[in-house]
Amino acid sequence: MPLKITVIGTGYLGATHAAAMAELGFEVLGLDVVPEKIEMLTRGEVPMYEPGLEELLRKHVAGIEGSxxxxRFTMDFAEVAEFGDVHFVCVNTPQKHGEYACDMSYVDSAFGALAPHLKPGALVVGKSTVPVGSAERLAGLLPEGVELAWNPEFLREGFAVDDTLHPDRIVVGVRGERAEKLLREVYATPVAEGTPFVVTDYPTAELVKTSANSFLATKISFINAMAEVCEAAGGDVAKLAEAIGYDDRIGHKFLRAGIGFGGGCLPKDIRAFMARAGELGADQALTFLREIDSVNMRRRGAMVEMAREALGGGAFLGKRVAVLGAAFKPDSDDVRDSPALNVAGQIHLQGGQVTVYDPKGMENARRLFPTLGYADSALEAVRGADVVLHLTEWREFRELDPAELGAVAAERVILDGRNALDPVVWREAGWTYRAMGRPSA
Known part of the structure; x- marks a missing residue:
């Protein structure tokens, strides 16, 4: 009998995982406690923008013609327990209000609701990003005869479907051979394609995700710290990054200086990691992450000051500022802890007339920052602007026509907060181009 799979929590991670498991050939039942989410998914619609996800969902959701x-989706934990052999827990683990630690209430609640209904022989698989030591504790909540495994996710927003179907590695923290065997069966297709399958214990599996995110955050903040030095010394951080990136021990990825990282993962994950290390008495091991966080947050203020300088160094009052970008990264509508919106909000609070445009993040941005101005296109956002800020690295922005924008802007001044535009092209069109960590001419 082929395995039947359930997915508890159908947010960004869960919806993607459920659709991908169906694509791999499994019967899948997804569960959420939010009725609106279940209704949307049952119609084959996703509650967030993620390239390729809605198409994949519609290909498999019961009741849709040709699927x-x-x-299928439900709100009933008893139905899930009865249906599934392997239960993936994919609920959110946000940062606790007012502290660095991770909020485990959604995970605890999911385990609490599922456990009483589970039948012996079932396997529960945690995918949520949790503090190390959580799996050990959660295993104790499960009834006898039910095993737990920890299988961290490594999804990149904008590439989530591909990352689930063709992962660069699969990590499973298990206690016994049966759990490993079941997970090898679940992931047989990607493993056959050559995806490494790493078997480890609970704590190591939990640490892999937070370690990976901490390393990436370190790389981003490193190049941003170098940008600060370049600004002081008159160097060019883009050329510096190019030169050091040719060293294959370093590589070019994540070495683009700018306004730093944001989103729902990196900031909260490195903070939760620091908090957990403190609880374990290993806080000194991660003190460097505090500086990584600090460098990252400093870049947002640096962009605000760069905008002030571009406007003559005085107040923002009465100045028109166009902001290209609202999502924390391209190919996503996620505005959680978005550096772009943070900069826009700071300038607005200081009296600037800010108009924002983003290809996908407008609705979420409006919800979070209703007092900012919003435009339906880059051209409309730039109309009458005294300065233009490029803050999210969308392809659409890289392909803009500087001459067309220049015709509607009040002043041809562009600040590239992502070091992603071509300075030569913009300068040739009569723009003053500035980017963080680079010479002004």
Whole structure:
């Protein structure tokens, strides 16, 4: 009998995982406690923008014409327990209000609701990013005869579907051979394609995700710290990054200086990691992450000051500022802890007339920052602007026509907060181009 799979929590991670499991050929039942989410997914619609996800969902959701019918959704934990052999827990683990630590209430609640209904022989698999030591504790909440495994996710927003179907590695923290065997069965297709399958214990599996995110955050903040030095010394951080990136021990990825990282993962994950290390008495091991966080947050203020300087160094009052970008990264509508919106909000609070445009993040941005101005296109955002800020690295922005924008802007001044535009092209069109950590001419 082929395995039946359930997915508890159908947010960004869960919806993607459920659709991907159906694509791999499994019968899948997804669960959420939010009725609106279940209704949307049942119609084959996703509650967030993620390239390729809605198409994948529609290919498998039962009741949609031409679908495989392998994917259904419910709000009933008893139905999930009865249906599934392997239960993936994919609920959110946000930062606790007012502290660095991770809020485990959603995970605890999911385990608490599922456990009483589970039948012996079931396997529960945690995918949420949790503090090390959580799996050990959660295993104790499960009834006898039910195993727990920890299988961290490594999804990149904008590439989540591909990352689930063709992962660069699969990590499983297990206690016994049966759990490993079941997970090898679940992931047989990517493993056959050559994806490494790493088997480890609970704590190591939990640490892999937070370690990876801490390393990436370190790399981003490193190049941003170098940008600060370049600004002081008159160097060019883009050329510096190019030169050091040719060293294959370093590589070019994540070496683009700018306004730093944001989103729902990196900031909260490195803070939760620091908090957990403190609880374990290993806080000194991660003190460097505090500086990584500090460098990252400093870049947002630096962009605000760069904008002030571009406007003559005085107040923002009465100045028109166009902001290209609201999402924390391209190919996503996620505005959680978005550096772009943070900069826009700071300038607005200081009296600037800010108009924002983003290809996908407008609705979420409006919800979070209703007092900012919003435009339906880059051209409309730039109309009458005294300065233009490029803050999210969308392809659409890289392909803009500087001459067309220049015709509607009040002043041809562009600040590239992502070091992603071509300075030569913009300068040739009569723009003053400035980017963080680079010479002004």
């Amino acid at each position: 495989s019918g392998r994917l």
